Amino acid sequence: MFTSGAPGAATGPARLVAAHARVFAETSPTALDPALRPFLADLVRPYGNALREDLLEEGVGHSFGEMAEAMLPSIVGPDEPVDLLVLAFAMHDLRLGRATACYLSDRCSGRPMAFAVCDQGSGAAFTALRLTEAYLGSGECSRALVFIVEQSALHYELQEPAPVPDRHTAVALRLEQEGRRLGLRQHTGVDAQRVPGLLRSSLAGNDAPVIASARLAEVAPGVATVVADAGQPYTGIWWELAQGGHEGPVVLADYEPAHGLLCISTVDQLTLARPAPAVA
Structure with missing residues (x-):
């Protein structure tokens, strides 16, 4: 063991x-x-x-x-x-x-x-x-x-x-x-009403585009630059990261209402290959 x-x-x-x-x-x-x-x-x-x-x-x-x-x-x-x-x-x-x-x-x-x-x-x-x-x-x-x-x-x-x-x-x-540097913050015990203010405060001074989940975009409208597919509730923002296409740093943000988790990560955008096509 x-x-x-x-x-x-x-x-x-x-x-x-x-x-x-x-x-x-x-x-x-x-x-x-x-x-x-x-x-x-x-x-x-x-x-x-x-x-x-x-x-x-x-x-x-x-x-x-x-x-x-x-x-x-x-x-x-x-x-x-x-x-x-x-x-x-x-x-x-x-x-x-x-x-x-x-x-x-x-x-x-x-x-x-x-x-x-x-x-x-x-x-x-x-x-x-x-x-x-x-x-x-x-x-x-x-x-x-x-x-x-x-x-x-x-x-x-x-x-x-x-x-x-x-x-x-x-x-x-x-x-x-x-x-490339990975920056990460997790806020716990956050109800939906607090999300917009806490998110904007966390992003203050950061002009990087924001890749957000559909859940987060719904409770904090106007913050996201890219809204991930709601049909991929757990991998959506990471899928968007893997696709690339942005220059410089990007912010990934998600909100899990069941646990009151607001999560934010800032990474330098990578030069990546496009996601592999679906396997039949």
Whole structure:
């Protein structure tokens, strides 16, 4: 068993050096796994949620592990060992009962320390970056990967509405000790009424274009330069980052109302390849 504690004292910033995004149009073999139905039935029974038999029969959905593994060659080479791998998601993985971050570590050059960040909605990606920055800034590791993933199949009915993605999407971010600076702030306990003022205060003196989620643009109109696709509630702003097209720094901002999280990150815009087309 491997265990790890908090990183040491920071000696420098983490820096974003590459970002790639991809839509996965095909379904995953995991969606047809006969073990999926009884697993989900046991999972939702205490809460009285009905299973979506139509989705189970059609085999709809995708595995985070398969999506991220397919993107590994596009973000890091076989001779470039990685020290840290973090998986960030909001909706649960289609492949239940597996430690997907550890699975990815086994398939990544360097077999990095790996963990996942979840249960924070859209704030999970920012928390993953903040933790990654702490490890890289401490000097204890020199290269890290952050995968932000969402899949569009929820195989049971919800008692309360929640955003479900339109597409299976993954974004891979590569961070190192050398590269373009990554600045990150997270504000907690923020209700919707406070968002516009706090956001404008945080952006004071920063003329960089703002890539915002549809949620944030709704509660703070007029702030966003680019509004991410509402159909990609967890990867949308990161998809826009990976597309490139802006010169100089850009601000990424998101608001997670369920947790009162206002998250802001400023990065130098990268010269990136366009996202890979959807895989049929």
